[in-house]
Amino acid sequence: MKNLSSSKDAITKIEEQLIQLVLKRHKLVQELQTNDGISSESLFTRMVHLAKKKKDEQMIEAIEDLFKGLSDKKKEKTFLYSREHQKEDTIVMVNGERIGNGDPHLIMGPCAVESDQQVREVAAVLKQKGVKLLRGGAFKPRTSPYDFQGLGVEGLEILSRVAREHNMAVVTEIMSADQIEEAIPFVDVIQVGSRNMQNFSLLNELGRIDKPILLKRGLSATIEEFKLAAEYILSHGNKKVILCERGIRTYETATRNTLDISAVPILKQETHLPVIVDVTHSTGRKDLLAPAAKAALAIGADGIMAEVHPDPANALSDSKQQMNLNEFEEFYSEIQHFLKRNQYELTYA
Amino acid sequence: MKNLSSSKDAITKIEEQLIQLVLKRHKLVQELQTNDGISSESLFTRMVHLAKKKKDEQMIEAIEDLFKGLSDKKKEKTFLYSREHQKEDTIVMVNGERIGNGDPHLIMGPCAVESDQQVREVAAVLKQKGVKLLRGGAFKPRTSPYDFQGLGVEGLEILSRVAREHNMAVVTEIMSADQIEEAIPFVDVIQVGSRNMQNFSLLNELGRIDKPILLKRGLSATIEEFKLAAEYILSHGNKKVILCERGIRTYETATRNTLDISAVPILKQETHLPVIVDVTHSTGRKDLLAPAAKAALAIGADGIMAEVHPDPANALSDSKQQMNLNEFEEFYSEIQHFLKRNQYELTYA
Amino acid sequence: MKNLSSSKDAITKIEEQLIQLVLKRHKLVQELQTNDGISSESLFTRMVHLAKKKKDEQMIEAIEDLFKGLSDKKKEKTFLYSREHQKEDTIVMVNGERIGNGDPHLIMGPCAVESDQQVREVAAVLKQKGVKLLRGGAFKPRTSPYDFQGLGVEGLEILSRVAREHNMAVVTEIMSADQIEEAIPFVDVIQVGSRNMQNFSLLNELGRIDKPILLKRGLSATIEEFKLAAEYILSHGNKKVILCERGIRTYETATRNTLDISAVPILKQETHLPVIVDVTHSTGRKDLLAPAAKAALAIGADGIMAEVHPDPANALSDSKQQMNLNEFEEFYSEIQHFLKRNQYELTYA
Amino acid sequence: MKNLSSSKDAITKIEEQLIQLVLKRHKLVQELQTNDGISSESLFTRMVHLAKKKKDEQMIEAIEDLFKGLSDKKKEKTFLYSREHQKEDTIVMVNGERIGNGDPHLIMGPCAVESDQQVREVAAVLKQKGVKLLRGGAFKPRTSPYDFQGLGVEGLEILSRVAREHNMAVVTEIMSADQIEEAIPFVDVIQVGSRNMQNFSLLNELGRIDKPILLKRGLSATIEEFKLAAEYILSHGNKKVILCERGIRTYETATRNTLDISAVPILKQETHLPVIVDVTHSTGRKDLLAPAAKAALAIGADGIMAEVHPDPANALSDSKQQMNLNEFEEFYSEIQHFLKRNQYELTYA
Known part of the structure; x- marks a missing residue:
């Protein structure tokens, strides 16, 4: 242990010297400020600057270690979601769509699967417009146990059958790890709902399979928590x-939730993953779907998710916020028009 | 269909008469207001009042049906959690403690189970004070996958062994339905954490077993959603x-979360279930544990949950908010003093 | 008082009759539902419908008075901000800019006026790009009394002088009614800051002058409260x-505030007033200014406000979120490019 | 300027030396960690520790200047509200009541002054119970310009007349600096409402007079902002x-606002000022007034404010949340009972 304690002594000696230097510098800076009024940058900022000029990685690291907080930046590099870990965008392939490739993608369909006919009616219209990703809920997380809980596996079968016939892919929610196995044959993208964003048992299991996962941000999750769930x-x-x-979730009640539009560019910067926006649940208002979709695309979203139902008034869930088929056509043409002006191409159109 | 349409006609005729009467009354009220300045109650309020005097249930119902919104009140009766369904308080028996009986109960222990010795040290001190409910996490839901995730079943074994030796009961969190079976032999109260308040698969399974469940309110759950999760x-x-x-979760950062103290009397009024307050997670500050506990007891909470660790500085989770053993003794004596003044008795003391 | 009490008796009598009729109708509806399963509209809805057919305003009013809450809808029409009151968009003329005319407008400048030279440097660059509205704070509302509180009237003089020389208009904040008079000669648009959105004394006085007012939404104001402040x-x-x-203000800390982008189309729908977006304060991050501005324009904002400073690092306030002149040029060209693609024209370009 | 640049060079030289030392220390620490696994404190922590041992204030300051953020702690001392500035509790004398002396005080009265008779009825009942502080609004900040805005100076006259007759003190809100002068003769405590917590013009003027100020926390103000407004x-x-x-303001709608009960002990710790709780506006529910008041007193509040009106149903504002006189008597006796049990004395009782 001799080495250890002599190293410790050496460290203490250096610290003593550091203090003297810091003190000396402090006095000089104070003199300058008195005479000259300049507002000096913090010592830390200047030290990092000097070190960066020297391009000495270890030196930068040493300075950053001055404060533990600063190692956050460094840690960031090790997260798999981070741009530091992977510079290029992740592109998730689904049914020929390359989600994350810079083109916008649409994921549309009813809130809940209610019948073969219902899904078929919606799919036919979507297909006609070139939409290739069909959403629909078979397992429905509902606030009350007495509300419609979804058709379960039967719903998956309907979705899958109709999607196959129309050459579309199925995006649907799974609520627990034990549903994964029965769902896999029917599903192309497994959705994790807001309430389950931190259902870690489910996330762990989804990490072990080879299917695209659409992870929704929790109702009051920070962006930080969202990235860590991924x-x-x-x-x-x-x-x-x-x-x-x-x-x-915020205090504002004019919309069902508050669309945190800034989250899109933040997530695009800090992760390499595709980022889409669910305009139906963020606004909860049919009159805001097209405006919100345009904002989302303008700010860089990789896709838009929205709900379409052949007869929203009689839907078994979310009847107020789903578009009917005519409303969908208007929505679609408004988005299409916006995208054309912006020289995007709907890859499937 | 003759009957049907004649009934419809009859209804329309009644509605015509109603309109005429409402109009007539409106004019009279207006005259009165001009002459006398009285502000009349709404017609609806008065009609309900009259009907109640007659004690005619169907009449009340008929009036309430004027507006669909009013049937909410009526629906409420059918929820199992509601006071309408069950007038008397539910008392949950755990290890001889009758939670919900009007006396306050303490649930204490470390955030996470880390070792036999750690749990043993805490339990010994708690036992001495008469605390009979020992909390500790074996499965830990953590924001980052790289943080300590708990000892799992080994943690349950430790908890159970130490608790049995001290004649205490075990309160511990389960994160998914598939952990229930292995946990049952070791656990007296199963905790559902905030992140899982709307993990409906888990809630459903917990509804099928015969163990007390401690259900934590979700991070941004409304009281309404909380009751429905129950x-x-x-x-x-x-x-x-x-x-x-x-x-x-609110915008305020001085505390980890914002203790919604009003939720306690609301839940006590609207449900018949015991309501406890976790002062550790609501404040996230050791200096606020005793004050928050006193407020919680004053407002009618059935118990207090807080975290105690023999060496918080080196705890594997939540090191800043756990009390050490001395701090617990101070906390305990402050609460005890408060309770005595209020003529409560800690049943176990 | 005889009249009064006989009127009261008459009212009570009518109410008795109403109850009997409501009850009678209720029973008929129940029979119908049992036999036929039809879902009946609420009595209220039907009564309003009948009254409307008769086009009898007083009758409608009488029925609506059944519940006080229902008069909200009616009141809405009378609000001066509402589309019901004025169908066509309000266009506010400032220095030749027609704000609200469908074209986007830029309001740019430093957070606080610090010196003649500082404002001059910024104005020269803005002018070059055709920006005609120069913002800058002379009275600064600061959280701490010890922070820089603005140059006051001297700041107004600087702003005004520089703006006139560059043929720009001045947009600046006034913090209380007693500053209006001294400010008027120097100012083209008076800004009401977030903290003052419900400073009703100030709002009332601003209602009595003939200057455009830029009213910022309060930190946690609902859209409803925002409209009523207007x-x-x-x-x-x-x-x-x-x-x-x-x-x-929300729980999210990745941005300074949460840009409520949906508020833009809601305000455009429900009011006839121009709606602009302050991208600096909503995001608090320079890297998000251009993305947020594009989203705001895509969703229908009439203009963008952002902060530009010649030397943000040494700014006396908000040093982190102001663009320097180079950053402004990049911001400008990105927005310009976006607008051209969308076939807008910056009217001044 | 020769001196200046040579000083700057000297500073840069020191910074170079600092970097080399920091780097050297970093390498030593890394070696130690590899061999020994010890978790080192941050360099900063150790440097501060060393400097403190030397009791050299300037040295500590120099080190703290390494990061601007660290000076926060130091600044705190200089704030006039802080316990560092003044250890002993501030006691505000109003009409013989010593607010802040450890005993609880009640401030009661109608939301708005409506008539002499109305105030008189309330005051008589309050007086009987020994309440010495009479609240009532003469200038009412209302969300809509069309709602009752208060009786203004006439209201102040009523309040003052009735209060003097009953030997009570007047607590009332002033909405702008220009109302101060006319209000002063009638008022004993000037209230600053939530919407005006950051109306700095008003706060500045109130700082220049010699009257107690009751400052309400802003609707979404942090505790930090609240202290700085004071x-x-x-x-x-x-x-x-x-x-x-x-x-x-939070997302929860079961209560009008969310009572942030933890703010009480935090403010008591961090400031020397009296802290009271307005149970009427925090809950907005009559059924929660007594429970919330007990929680507030248990957690250390110096007083309770609540609204009482002789005829709440016909009140011109906040009709749902004001107690009538009977409800006040129940409220009072519940609080009184609670206080007696806790060996407090209502000083006036």
Whole structure:
């Protein structure tokens, strides 16, 4: 242990010297400020600057270690979701769509699967417009146990059958790990709902399979927590994660939730994953779907999710916020017009 | 269909008469207001009042049907959690403690189970004070997948062994339905954490077993959603549900969460279930544990949950908010003093 | 008082009759439902419908008075801000810019006026790009009394002088009614800051002058409260009100505030006033200014406000979120490019 | 300028040396960690520790200047509201009541002054119970310009007349600086409402007078912002500031606002000012007034504010949340009972 204690002594000696230098510098800076009024940058900022000029990685690291907080930046590099870990965008392939490739993608369909006919009616209209990703809920997380809970596996069968016939892919929610196995044959993208964003048992299991996962942001999750929820999936091996901003809970009641539009560019910067926006749940208002979709695309979203139902008034869930087929056509043409002006191409159109 | 349409005609005729009467009354009220300045109650309020005097249930119902919104009140009666369904308080028996009986109960222990010795040290001190409910996490839901995830079943074994030796009961969190079976032999109260408040698959399964459930309010759950989460458990057959307010997410950062103290009397009024307050997670500050506990007891909470660790500085989770053993003794004596002044008795003291 | 009490008796008698009729109708409806399963509209809805067919205003009013809450809808029509009151868009003329005419407008400049030279440097660059509205704070509302509080009237003089020389208009904040008179000669648009959105004394006085008012949404104001704050100004006679969404306070800390992008189309629908977006305060991050501005324009904002400073690092306030001149040029060209693609024209370009 | 640049060179030289030392220390620490696994404190922590041992204030300051953020702690000392500035509790004398002396005080009265008779009826009942502080609004900040705005100076006259006759003190809100002069003769405590917590013009003027100020927390103000709003008053010379927690805006709608009960002990710790709780506005529910008051007193509040009206149903504002006279008597006796059990004395009882 001799070495250890002599090293410790050496460290203490250096610290003593550091203090003297810091003090000396402090006095000089104070003199300058008195005479000259300049506002000096913090010592730390200047030290980092000097070190960066020297391009000495270890030196930068040493300075950053001055404060533990600063190692956050460094840690960031090790997260699998981060741009530091992977510079290029992750592209998730689904049914020929390359989600995350810079083109916008649409994921549309009813809130809940109610019948073969219902899904068929919607799918036919979507197909006609070139939409290739069909959403619909078979397992429905509902606030009350007495509300319609979804058709379960029968719903998956309907979705899958109709989607196959129309050459569309199925995006649907799974609520617990034990549903994964029965769902896999019917599903192309497994959705994790807001309420389950931190259902870590589910995330871990989804990390072990080879299916794209659409992970929705929790109702009051920070962006930080959202990224770390994705990390649960990524760290168990599944790299096909799509993030979905769907509004956060605030005091404002004019909309169902508050669409946190800034989350889109933040997630695009800090992760390499595709980011889509669910305009239905974030606004909860049919009159805001097209405006919100345009804002989302303008700010860089990789896709838009919205709900369409042949007869919203009689829907078994969310009847107020689903578009009917005519409303969908208007929505579609408004988005299409916006995209054309912006020289995007709907890849499937 | 003759009957049907004649009934419809009759209804329309009544509605015509109603309109004429409403109009006539309106004019009279207007005259009165001009002459006398009285502000009249709404017609609806008066009609309900009259009907109540007659004690005619169907008449009240008929009037309430004027507006659909009013049937909410009526629906309320059918929820199993509601005071309308059950007038008397539910008392959940755990290890001889009758939670919900009007006396305050303490649930204490470390955030996470880390070792036999750690739990043993805490339990010994708690036992000495008469605390009979030992909490500790074996499965830890953590924001990052790289943080300590708990000892799992080994943690349950430690908890159970130490608790049995000290004649204490075990309160511990389960994160998914598939952990229930392995946990049951070791656990006296199963905790559902905030992140899982709307993990409906888990709630459904917990509704099918015969163990007390401590259900924590979700991070940004409304009181309404909280009650309905409890309903998931109750409606599957398990009546032993304890509600736990543990702070909600707001903009304020001085505390970890914002303790929604008003939720306690609201839940006590609207449900018949015991309501406890987790002062550790709601405040996230050791200096606020005793004050928050006193406020919680003053407002009618059935118990207090807080974290105690023999060496918080080196704890594997939540190191800043856990009390050490001395701090616990101070906390305990402050609460004890408060309770005595209020002529409560800690049943176990 | 005889009349009064006989009127009261008459009213009670009518109410008795009403109850009997409501009850009779209720029973008929129940029979129908049992036999036929039809879902009946509420009595109220049907009564309103019948009254409307008769086009008898007083009758409608009488029925609506059944419940006080229902008069809300009716009141809405009378608000001066509402589309019901004025169908066509309000256009506020400032220095030749027609704000609200469908073209986007830029309001740019430093957070606080610090010196003649500082404002001059910024104005020269803005002018070059055709920006005609120069913002800058002379009275600064600061959280701490010890922070820089602005140059006051001297700041107004600087702003005004530089703006005149560059043929630009001045947009600046006034913090209390007693500053209006001294400010008027120097100012083209008076800004009401977030903290003052419900400073009703100030709003009332601003309603009595003939200057455009830029009203910022309060930090946690609902859209409803925001509209009613505008109504304070409008109802006192000043019709030149521009609304400004600038982010709301939520739990999310990745951005300074949460840009409530949906507020833009809602305000455009429900009011006839121009709506602009302050991208600086809503995001608090320079890297998000251009993306947020594009989203705001895509969703229908009439203009963008952002902060530009010649030397942000040494700014006396908000040093982190102001663009320097190079960053502004990049921001400008990105927005310009976006607008061209969308076939807008910057009217001044 | 020769001196200046040579000083700058000297500073840069020191910074170079610092970097080399920091780097050297970093390498030593890394070696130690590899061999020994010890978790080192941050360099910063150790440097501060060393400097403190030497009791050299300037040295500590120099080190803290390494990061600007660290000076926060130091600044705190200089705030006039802080315990560092003044250890002993501030006691604000009003009409013989010593607010802040450890005993609880009640401030009661109608939301708005409506008539002499109305105030008289309430005051008589309050007086009987020994309440000495009479609240009532003469200037009412209302969300809509069309709602009752208060009786203005006439209201002040009524309040003052009735209060004098009953030997009570008047607590009432002032909405702008220009109302101060006319209000002063009638008022004993000037209230600053939530919407005006950051109306700095008003705060500055209130700092220049010699009247107690009751400052309410803003609707979504952080505790930090609340303290700094108090600092505006204190720093202009008026030391008689009473803080009032009145609920914050959150997503929860079961209560009008969310009573942030933890703010009470935090404000008591971090400031020396009296802290009271407005139970009416924080809950907005009559059924929660007594429970919330007990919680507030248990957690250490210096007083309770609540609204009482002789005929709430016909009140011109807040009709749902005001107690009638009977409800007040029940409220009073519940609080009285609670206080007696806790060996407090209502000083006036």
